[in-house]
Amino acid sequence: MKYAFYPGCVSQGGAPELYPAAKLICQRLGIELEEIRAWTCCGAGVMQEKNQLFGDTLNARTMAKAEQLGMTIMTICSTCQGVMGQANQRMQNPEYLAEINSHLAEEGLEYKGTAEIKHLLWILIEDYGLENLTPHITRSLGNLRIAPFYGCYIVRPTEALGIEEHPERQTSLETLIETLGAILIDFAGKTRCCGFPILTINEKNSMAMVGKHTSEVKDLGADAMVTPCPLCHLNLDGFQPKAAKQAQRAIDMPILHLPQLIGLAMGISPAELGLKKHIVSTAPLELKLGAGSR
Amino acid sequence: MDVTVKVKRYDPDAARPQVEWQEYPISIDENATVLDALIMIREEVDGTLSLRCSCRSAICGSCAMRINGHAGLACKTKASDSMDANGTIVVEPAGVMPTVKDLVVNFDLFWKKIEEVEPYLKPEVPEPEAEYIASNESMLHLSGVTACIMCGACVSDCTVLEVDPTFLGPAALAKAYRFTADPRDGDANGVSRDRLAKLGMPSGMWDCTRCNECVQACPKGVAPMDRIMALREQAMEVGFGNTNGARHAEAFTESVGHSGRLDELRLPVQSVGITNIPALLGFMPVGWRALTHGKLPPLVHKNVEDVDTIRRLFRKLNNS
Numbered sequence: 001m002k003y004a005f006y007p008g009c010v011s012q013g014g015a016p017e018l019y020p021a022a023k024l025i026c027q028r029l030g031i032e033l034e035e036i037r038a039w040t041c042c043g044a045g046v047m048q049e050k051n052q053l054f055g056d057t058l059n060a061r062t063m064a065k066a067e068q069l070g071m072t073i074m075t076i077c078s079t080c081q082g083v084m085g086q087a088n089q090r091m092q093n094p095e096y097l098a099e100i101n102s103h104l105a106e107e108g109l110e111y112k113g114t115a116e117i118k119h120l121l122w123i124l125i126e127d128y129g130l131e132n133l134t135p136h137i138t139r140s141l142g143n144l145r146i147a148p149f150y151g152c153y154i155v156r157p158t159e160a161l162g163i164e165e166h167p168e169r170q171t172s173l174e175t176l177i178e179t180l181g182a183i184l185i186d187f188a189g190k191t192r193c194c195g196f197p198i199l200t201i202n203e204k205n206s207m208a209m210v211g212k213h214t215s216e217v218k219d220l221g222a223d224a225m226v227t228p229c230p231l232c233h234l235n236l237d238g239f240q241p242k243a244a245k246q247a248q249r250a251i252d253m254p255i256l257h258l259p260q261l262i263g264l265a266m267g268i269s270p271a272e273l274g275l276k277k278h279i280v281s282t283a284p285l286e287l288k289l290g291a292g293s294r
Numbered sequence: 295m296d297v298t299v300k301v302k303r304y305d306p307d308a309a310r311p312q313v314e315w316q317e318y319p320i321s322i323d324e325n326a327t328v329l330d331a332l333i334m335i336r337e338e339v340d341g342t343l344s345l346r347c348s349c350r351s352a353i354c355g356s357c358a359m360r361i362n363g364h365a366g367l368a369c370k371t372k373a374s375d376s377m378d379a380n381g382t383i384v385v386e387p388a389g390v391m392p393t394v395k396d397l398v399v400n401f402d403l404f405w406k407k408i409e410e411v412e413p414y415l416k417p418e419v420p421e422p423e424a425e426y427i428a429s430n431e432s433m434l435h436l437s438g439v440t441a442c443i444m445c446g447a448c449v450s451d452c453t454v455l456e457v458d459p460t461f462l463g464p465a466a467l468a469k470a471y472r473f474t475a476d477p478r479d480g481d482a483n484g485v486s487r488d489r490l491a492k493l494g495m496p497s498g499m500w501d502c503t504r505c506n507e508c509v510q511a512c513p514k515g516v517a518p519m520d521r522i523m524a525l526r527e528q529a530m531e532v533g534f535g536n537t538n539g540a541r542h543a544e545a546f547t548e549s550v551g552h553s554g555r556l557d558e559l560r561l562p563v564q565s566v567g568i569t570n571i572p573a574l575l576g577f578m579p580v581g582w583r584a585l586t587h588g589k590l591p592p593l594v595h596k597n598v599e600d601v602d603t604i605r606r607l608f609r610k611l612n613n614s
Contacts, residue, residue: 013558013591014584038599040554045504047550049526050543054551054611058604103611107603156506188363193453193505200565201538202501203576208457209503238580277589 001127003074004066005033006084006117008230009041011076014238015230017274021259022076022120024273028266029136031128033074036065042083044231045153045197053100059087060100061107063115072116074123076259078229081119082153085160088115119154121172121228121258130179138267141182143288144224146261147217148173148190149236151229155191176258177226180265185222189213196235204246210235211247214255224254224285226261233257238279254282264289295324297373299331301343302386304393316340317382328376328383329357329368332397345397352513355445359397360386365450365511388450390459403459404446407466411493415473419482426478439472439521441514448508448518460497464508464518467499471521474528490529499525500539541565551608554598558591 011018026033039062041047043055063084066073075081091097091113101110118126124133150173154161163169177184195209214236217225227233237255244251255278256264263273275282299318305311318335326334329347336343347357350369357368361376362384376383391399448464449455455463462470470493473479473486480486493499499522508518530540545564549557566573584590598604 009556009558013556014589016589016591038554040598040604041550041556043550044546044556046543046546049523050530050547051611054547054608057607057611058550058554103607106606107600152503152505152507156510158510192456193503193507195503197503197505198454198501200542200562200573202458202496205454205458205461205501206503209453212457238584241583242580277587279583279587 001030002032002034002071003118003123004069004071005035006039006042006062006066006073006075006080007035008075008077008080010230010234014234015257017277018076018230018233018257018259021257021263021273024268025259025263025266026120028268029128029133031123034069034071036062036069036073039065042080042087044079045083048083048087055083056087056090056096057100057103059084060091060097060111061104061109063088063117064104064109064111066115067112072118072123072127075117075119076228077231078119078151078154078227079231081117082156082160084117085162086157088113088117089160119228121154121176122166122169124262125168125172125175126166130175133179133262137179137181137265139265139289141180141261141265141289144182144285145185145220145222146177146182146256147185147187147220147222147225148177149194149213149225149227149229149232149255150191151227151232152191152193154228173226173228173258177261180261182261182265185217185220187216187220189216194229194232194235196231199235199239206235207239207243207246210239210243211249211251214240214243214251214253215247215249218251218253222253223288224256224261224282226256226258228258230257240280252280252284254278254280254285256282295326295374296321296381297331297377298380298382299328299335300382300384301332301335301396302384303343303396304387305342305395322373324374326373327369328361328371328373328385331373331383332368332385343397344395353443355443358388358445358447358450358513360388360450365389365447367445367447367513370513388446390449390452390455391446399446401446404444404449404463404465407449407463408444408469410462411466411470411473412489413469413473415476415479416486416489417478418480418488428477432475432477436472436475439468439475439516442468442472442512442516443514445513447511447513448516451507451511453503453505453507454501458497458501461501462493462498464502464522467493467502467525468516468518468521471525474525485532487532490525490532490534493525494529494534494537494540499529500537538565538567541567547608547612549595550604551612552597552605553595554601554604555596557595559593559595 040058047055195206199206260273348354352370387393387397388399454461477484502522542565
């Protein structure tokens with residue numbers, strides 16, 4: 001089981017704990033990763049506003065390299081997943097693909113339009129299989145109450161995400177939380193926006209969104225929220241103190257990256273998973289887990 | 295087919311008005327829509343249930359409501375597709391707009407925003423002596439957005455309106471695009487500078503989070519968010535680059551075009567503007583916390599291998 005790994009900028013930038021955590025759990029699970037050489041930013045939807053052709057050409061370049069490797073692309077970011085999926089969908093138009101290939105030709109690359117792009121979340125359920133994941137669960141998360149938070153781009157628009165063929169993707173995060181043995185704290189905000197895209201444009205609204213979602217799960221008694229999107233993590237964790245100030249209440253809701261929650265269930269120590277790098281302290285969670293001293 | 299319709303109810307005239315859930319177990323035809331089910335409840339089970347509906351054919355836009363948490367037209371949603379494993383369908387009034395009674399909401403906010411974008415042609419050049427000639431192509435392009443039936447589903451699920459009622463919102467911004475993209479609006483070249491300037495103000499086009507909720511909710515394929523992105527493109531094209539949003543898109547693209555990946559440290563500074571001291575000071579506590587937790591993005595941003603190829607592509611495609 002081997003994938004063409006596309007880490008995305010944020011896993012090595014603003015959320016540097018994600019990249020090693022993802023690689024570590026994949027290694028322990030026996031999922032081989034070959035990082036796509038000289039991969040470029042997906043554009044996060046922002047570049048597509050300014051110049052969609054440039055954004056799509058860069059994504060085609062990444063996908064062409066995965067085609068050469070003959071592997072499915074593995075993403076670890078909801079935004080990368082959605083943006084690349086949408087680009088791939090546009091490139092199913094042969095005329096558009098030909099135009100893009102004319103730009104890639106200089107580099108000797110050609111994208112045939114056959115790349116498959118899958119988030120780690122989907123890979124674990126669809127390819128790896130939950131029955132194969134279960135034997136790796138060595139630490140009980142039984143008393144942890146975990147709320148899911150997807151990130152917009154992994155749930156909408158459904159056409160670019162293969163939801164019709166894979167309806168189970170819509171509840172994949174809940175499925176995984178329960179498979180790992182934690183108590184699921186379901187809430188309506190799980191598929192809403194974290195506000196990150198407008199952080200520098202309308203910070204007040206962005207903070208209102210962070211405050212709303214984190215407070216809601218806090219009031220439902222969650223111990224942590226888990227997200228497959230590092231951009232959501234940046235906002236929900238990094239900006240939570242600011243959001244709490246704006247909301248004029250204490251929140252202190254730890255936010256975990258998806259591979260971190262999986263790693264905890266696999267018995268990996270919080271330190272190895274980079275939990276110390278979080279802005280909102282994960283200490284109460286670790287204490288409840290009984291992992292504080294490990 | 296047996297189904298339980300769980301309806302969120304509210305009666306302002308009750309002795310103690312409060313929101314409550316009521317369950318209606320009914321038997322309906324396999325092909326029934328959610329609206330068919332609601333009408334059956336109102337006519338045969340509980341005459342006090344209030345809802346709006348008219349055409350039953352996804353044309354009038356009256357029956358938008360939340361079905362299982364997401365906005366849509368009750369008449370366009372099959373009951374059999376909406377039941378959970380226990381045969382339950384959860385129905386609530388549309389979001390964002392205040393509830394009048396049960397599934398009926400007050401549309402004042404919706405219409406006020408449509409009015410705000412001045413939904414009529416505003417040519418800045420003298421009217422032609424005969425009729426305006428617009429190309430078929432331009433009108434065909436507009437047919438996508440004129441398909442809007444003003445049902446309010448997009449407004450119901452807008453992630454920004456939920457926290458900020460001053461936002462123009464998806465329906466009004468899509469309506470605005472219907473005019474900025476019309477060759478008969480604006481100057482002799484069909485450029486609607488005044489509109490784009492106004493729409494670029496706070497609470498306008500740049501406040502959208504690109505969450506795709508409106509695209510998903512729209513029953514007519516208008517894709518309001520895509521129109522908002524097109525508005526941003528138009529605004530940047532005609533030179534309205536002096537907004538945080540435009541600077542953000544510009545700086546993001548430049549960063550990737552120059553190095554292949556995003557420079558996360560410089561992006562926020564470039565987005566708010568290097569001279570915007572209060573905003574920059576506002577980032578400091580966050581930056582400090584990131585630094586002390588060992589997660590500040592690298593001070594020296596690295597280029598990807600093959601960066602020359604990326605730069606060449608960027609130069610070639612930047613103005614395309």
